[in-house]
Amino acid sequence: MTQHIVTLIPGDGIGPETSAAMKRVVEASGADILWEEVPAGAACIEEFGTPLPAHTLEAIKRNKVAIKGPVTTPVGTGFRSVNVALRKELSLYANVRPIFSLPGTGARYEGVDLVIIRENTEGLYAGIEFERGSEGAKKLIALCEEEGVGKLPHNAGFSIKSISVTASENIVRYAFEYALEHGRHKVTAVHKANIMKYSDGLYLQVARDVAAEYAGRVEFEERIVDAFCMNMVMNPAQFDVVVLPNLYGDIASDLAAGLIGGLGLAPGANIGKDYAVFEAVHGSAPDIAGQNKANPTAEILSAAMMLDHLGEHEAANRIYDAVQAVYSRGEHVTADIRKVGLEQTENANPATCTEFTDALVEELKRKETL
Secondary structure, eight states: OOEEEEEEEOOSTTHHHHHHHHHHHHHHHTOEEEEEEOOOSTHHHHHHSSSSOHHHHHHHHHHSEEEEOOOOOOSSSSSOOHHHHHHHHTTOOEEEEEEEOOTTSOOSOSSOEEEEEEEOSSGGGGOOEEOTTOHHHHHHHHHHHHHTSOOOOTTOOEEOOOOOHHHHHHHHHHHHHHHHHTTOOEEEEEEOTTTOTTTHHHHHHHHHHHHHHTTTTSEEEEEEHHHHHHHHHHOGGGOSEEEEOHHHHHHHHHHHHHHTTOGGGOEEEEEOSSOEEEEESSOOOGGGTTTTOOOOHHHHHHHHHHHHHTTOHHHHHHHHHHHHHHHHHOSSOOTTSOEESSSEEOOSSOOOHHHHHHHHHHHHHHHHHO
């Protein structure tokens, strides 16, 4: 059996708890993983002067593969997102979020099975911003007036949205190759090209050009982002692989997670040409940190994605099967899951994070002895 060295970033908030649960499940799956644990997040600032220390980045570059727990990002102030920094520093251009139903979750839909693929490196999340009243903001206001493209408010802050041919081609081609590799039949490109003709319009034209190369192998369609969101909540079964620019992909992937019961069930990966970082897509939930209440499912399923990426397909499938089995029985699910009987009811006796993990480990051991 091949041993894989994987960088582990436990994160903060509930991250250390969900990461510990994930490690137990990966070990029980039979995969041979040697973890190199490194820090990231707010707690690093005092010691290292940054939420993303240099040695953490170096560990990911050395091992090529990492998995991380959630890291708190301040809203409106403070340091920029560690997630965004990792994606930029490591050129992790593809964010991949499989969205699939688990039995017994009390979700609004059953049988959901789609994949959101989001461009990760540019658009409004690239971090090109000018603070209100800054010299950069003043120059931007003056430039727009000089070019005759519009008059901007003098008391505004600005975030610049850019979409390039290169990044658009990379992400759309990734979506089509993903569809072929995973036996999926359709790619939907989501955009707002009817309004933003020079950014989303460029993205859409590139998507059409790339799609033409896959004609006859993978079906292609286009959806305007607002209509796409409406269509998704009306009938998610009409979608298969969905590819979107950065901001739309962030919003749509959380929306899609809501179809299957919430972010606690949604795994994710950030993929580049050289590196891959896997992560639960939910936040750090500091309000329940340290209380043994967290649902580690998303991080555990992210680890299964990681094992697939490493070629450990049997171990990955064992984890998927164990998660399905534990949720089907419904005896050991955490407080965020609504138990399902004749009607959806509140989970009056939720399992702790540890108890849920125990159930998964026991299921993996049981299957091993059959």
